[in-house]
Amino acid sequence: MKYTGNAIKYGDNVDTDVIIPARYLNTSDHRELASHCMEDIDKTFVSRVKQGDIMVAGQNFGCGSSREHAPIAIKASGISVVIAKSFARIFYRNAINIGLAIVECPEAAEGISEGDNVEADLDNGIIRNITTGKEYKTAPFPEFVQKIIENGGLMQAIANGMI
Amino acid sequence: MTMTQKILAAHSGRESVCPGELILTDLDLVLGNDITSPVAIKEFAKLGKDSVFDRNKVTMVMDHFAPNKDIKAAEQCKMCRDFCTKKDITHFYDVGEMGIEHALLPEKGLVTAGNVVIGADSHTCTYGALGAFSTGVGSTDMACGMATGKAWFKVPEAIKVVLTGELRRFVSGKDVILHIIGEIGVDGALYRSMEFTGEGLASLTMADRLCMANMAIEAGAKNGIFEVDDITLDYIRTHGGAEPVIYKADEDADYDEVLTVDLSEIEPTVAFPHLPENARTFAEIGDVKIDQVVIGSCTNGRLEDLIAAAEIMKGRKAAKHVRVIVIPATQQIYLDAMEMGLIRTFIEFGAVVSTPTCGPCLGGYMGILAAGERAVTTTNRNFVGRMGHPESEVYLASPATAAASAVTGRITSPWEVMEL
Numbered sequence: 191m192k193y194t195g196n197a198i199k200y201g202d203n204v205d206t207d208v209i210i211p212a213r214y215l216n217t218s219d220h221r222e223l224a225s226h227c228m229e230d231i232d233k234t235f236v237s238r239v240k241q242g243d244i245m246v247a248g249q250n251f252g253c254g255s256s257r258e259h260a261p262i263a264i265k266a267s268g269i270s271v272v273i274a275k276s277f278a279r280i281f282y283r284n285a286i287n288i289g290l291a292i293v294e295c296p297e298a299a300e301g302i303s304e305g306d307n308v309e310a311d312l313d314n315g316i317i318r319n320i321t322t323g324k325e326y327k328t329a330p331f332p333e334f335v336q337k338i339i340e341n342g343g344l345m346q347a348i349a350n351g352m353i
Numbered sequence: 354m355t356m357t358q359k360i361l362a363a364h365s366g367r368e369s370v371c372p373g374e375l376i377l378t379d380l381d382l383v384l385g386n387d388i389t390s391p392v393a394i395k396e397f398a399k400l401g402k403d404s405v406f407d408r409n410k411v412t413m414v415m416d417h418f419a420p421n422k423d424i425k426a427a428e429q430c431k432m433c434r435d436f437c438t439k440k441d442i443t444h445f446y447d448v449g450e451m452g453i454e455h456a457l458l459p460e461k462g463l464v465t466a467g468n469v470v471i472g473a474d475s476h477t478c479t480y481g482a483l484g485a486f487s488t489g490v491g492s493t494d495m496a497c498g499m500a501t502g503k504a505w506f507k508v509p510e511a512i513k514v515v516l517t518g519e520l521r522r523f524v525s526g527k528d529v530i531l532h533i534i535g536e537i538g539v540d541g542a543l544y545r546s547m548e549f550t551g552e553g554l555a556s557l558t559m560a561d562r563l564c565m566a567n568m569a570i571e572a573g574a575k576n577g578i579f580e581v582d583d584i585t586l587d588y589i590r591t592h593g594g595a596e597p598v599i600y601k602a603d604e605d606a607d608y609d610e611v612l613t614v615d616l617s618e619i620e621p622t623v624a625f626p627h628l629p630e631n632a633r634t635f636a637e638i639g640d641v642k643i644d645q646v647v648i649g650s651c652t653n654g655r656l657e658d659l660i661a662a663a664e665i666m667k668g669r670k671a672a673k674h675v676r677v678i679v680i681p682a683t684q685q686i687y688l689d690a691m692e693m694g695l696i697r698t699f700i701e702f703g704a705v706v707s708t709p710t711c712g713p714c715l716g717g718y719m720g721i722l723a724a725g726e727r728a729v730t731t732t733n734r735n736f737v738g739r740m741g742h743p744e745s746e747v748y749l750a751s752p753a754t755a756a757a758s759a760v761t762g763r764i765t766s767p768w769e770v771m772e773l
Contacts, residue, residue, distance in 0.1 A: 203539055203540070203628060205734075205736045205737075207715070207716075207734065207736040207737070207738060207739050208736060208737050208738060211716065211738050212388075212417075212715035212716050212717055212739075213716055213717065215388045215417070215418075215715075215717075216388075216418055216422070216423060216425035216426045216429060217425050217429075218391050218392045218395065218429075230737050230738040230743040231737060231743075249540055250539060250540040250543065250573060253539060253540070253573060254475065254570075254734060254736060255474075255475050255715070255734075256389065256473060256474055256475040256477075256489040256490060256491055257388065257389065257491075258389065258392050258473075258491035258492040258493060259388075259392070261491075262392075276540065276543065278540070278543070278573060279543065279544050279573070279575055280475055280489050280490060280491060280570075283490060283491060283494060284490075284491035284492075284493065284494075287491060287493035287494060288491075288493060343396075343493065344493050344497065345396045345399040345400060345493060345496060345497075346399060348399075348400065349399045349400065349401075
């Protein structure tokens with residue numbers, strides 16, 4: 191799995207309430223959730239995010255509410271990978287379960303700037319900042335996680351007999 | 354092993370487990386609410402299974418946007434109701450029976466010491482107060498749990514919180530947990546257990562403990578758990594819980610951090626916007642005017658919380674510009690509060706008293722803030738936009754502090770109003 195896109199960068203402790211505010215949780219429609227993604231901290235996100243873009247953030251990304259709507263909104267908005275210094279644990283599980291690729295890599299999260307062109311090679315655990323030429327190593331995804339993400343989520347992977 | 358590790362070992366058919374190991378664990382209860390269950394129900398459908406693993410071990414509580422706040426919320430509750438009817442789920446709690454899930458389940462005796470519980474709600478960690486391993490998950494994990502009765506976990510490391518001393522007057526579990534989160538930060542316990550122990554436990558009521566375990570997630574913890582004592586056992590028996598199984602941490606259990614908290618030194622504490630770690634005591638709190646007070650939630654909507662608030666409100670009036678909203682967390686609490694005369698005290702004070710709902714805590718309904726407004730609330734999160742407009746502000750506090758603030762119209766210590 192290799193993804194290339196431009197970086198959209200945020201700080202520490204991005205919580206799931208700002209990823210998708212609770213006032214929109216009266217639906218689980220993916221597109222509707224995506225249309226409000228990040229709006230309480232970044233009103234421009236929805237209009238500027240492009241298919242394949244990479245979200246980069248600081249520590250404890252996805253803290254707070256367990257709402258699976260948060261990784262769903264990020265994925266449905268077109269983001270291919272989230273790279274952060276660290277993730278809150280429920281968000282980490284949820285992202286993998288719904289097939290959103292996420293990578294814990296403090297060096298990359300520090301070294302990548304807003305707008306940088308980034309390639310994330312998750313099978314080999316390499317993140318390349320194409321804009322600056324810097325390369326970062328991370329733990330490659332184990333095979334079962336790769337299968338979950340390739341199948342678009344845990345349940346789909348089980349239904350497809352992949353795990 | 355720690356308490357948590359022992360429970361996980363026992364539920365995965367093993368003698369022992371080590372931190373970092375991945376284990377498949379049997380579940381005693383799988384929980385969802387009206388927001389997270391619809392996503393889980395859709396995921397469950399992908400498996401093509403006719404029934405859940407055990408109809409007595411799956412529970413759904415309609416509490417977040419119920420009584421239905423709008424048409425979409427009504428559709429979500431209907432989806433849960435239809436699913437539970439079709440799958441013959443025993444513990445489905447709808448309007449009239451429901452309460453805020455984490456107050457309701459212990460009250461109904463659905464959780465006992467030694468259980469493993471997952472819930473598609475981050476505050477599922479509340480049941481650690483009963484000596485259970487209990488943790489929040491997402492909807493897909495809930496769906497898997499409903500289908501198989503199992504969940505996988507990475508065995509967590511742990512922080513030991515040793516409590517000493519005794520709480521002072523008008524200081525509660527909320528002040529203690531806000532103090533601790535202020536010390537270690539919102540990711541201070543990330544991926545780890547918080548295990549509460551020590552002689553100080555004796556002065557903490559179950560309401561204090563449920564409140565503290567509830568907010569373990571606000572330090573990033575996987576679970577918060579209290580050592581079981583007579584107070585726990587008495588609560589479980591009174592509420593008709595199943596036979597408790599007590600797991601005590603080994604003498605030589607490996608904790609990677611030990612935190613000692615002297616309860617007698619804890620003061621009324623308030624977490625300032627926009628993170629629960631921004632804890633301050635009144636020496637550091639100036640004149641902060643407020644527009645709304647909310648007393649309720651899975652953190653502080655229990656009878657003891659309402660008693661603490663009523664004690665301060667009795668014979669007083671809410672400050673003129675402050676809207677006060679009191680939400681008993683369950684029907685039983687509502688009824689008890691009524692019989693004790695607390696509801697009269699709240700209404701005479703100038704508060705509204707609502708049917709149980711999570712409503713305002715997550716900016717759903719029943720008390721949304723406008724731009725620039727401030728609320729003192731007994732809830733658990735003060736993130737940007739949590740209770741309404743992204744430019745509103747949420748200050749987290751105990752029921753006593755919230756009540757004292759409602760009296761003066763600014764963030765106020767109960768010690769000031771009660772002249773201690």
